[in-house]
Amino acid sequence: MAYHTNNTVGQQSTKQTNNMNGNMNNNQSTPYKRQNTPNMGTQQPQPLQQPLQPPTVTSGFAQVPDTLRNPYYSAGFLRQFIGSNMRIEYLLGTNGPLVDRVGELVDVGANYIVIKPFLSNDLLMTDLYSIRFVTIYDQG
Numbered sequence: 557m558a559y560h561t562n563n564t565v566g567q568q569s570t571k572q573t574n575n576m577n578g579n580m581n582n583n584q585s586t587p588y589k590r591q592n593t594p595n596m597g598t599q600q601p602q603p604l605q606q607p608l609q610p611p612t613v614t615s616g617f618a619q620v621p622d623t624l625r626n627p628y629y630s631a632g633f634l635r636q637f638i639g640s641n642m643r644i645e646y647l648l649g650t651n652g653p654l655v656d657r658v659g660e661l662v663d664v665g666a667n668y669i670v671i672k673p674f675l676s677n678d679l680l681m682t683d684l685y686s687i688r689f690v691t692i693y694d695q696g
Contacts, residue, residue: 621666631684635664637692644671645689646682654688 623629627636638661645656657680659671670681 623666624664630687631664631666631669634661634669634690637661638664640695641674641693642671643691643693644669644682644687646686647688648686657682 623631624635626632641658641660643656643658645654647653648655657671657673659673659676659680661669662672662679663670665684667684668681669684669687670679672678673680
């Protein structure tokens with residue numbers, strides 16, 4: 557049988573326990589300090605001091621990644637067909653369905669493409685890595 561008497565935080569506490577033989581022991585424990593934990597719900601987010609800026613280019617022009625210049629990469633290959641009508645099929649998730657979009661290829665970036673869907677003035681940007689099939693129309 558054991559019982560403990562604890563005093564306030566930061567002061568010593570007295571423990572009185574029975575040992576194996578039934579004798580009572582008074583143990584003086586060492587003082588402990590309660591750790592201060594941050595109150596996660598009360599702090600307001602601090603606004604940014606200055607807006608984020610893209611890195612400056614010192615040579616006067618931005619360097620184009622090799623994946624955009626080399627036609628052996630998907631982005632480099634598709635870049636040759638800017639202005640062409642195409643059908644792009646995407647895989648949703650890992651085992652999801654194939655979804656297609658049809659429109660005019662407007663731009664190709666390092667990891668994205670932009671198409672203008674038919675009968676719309678909208679622009680649709682999509683991830684280059686979710687594309688599974690591309691059908692390019694009007695090629696000669």
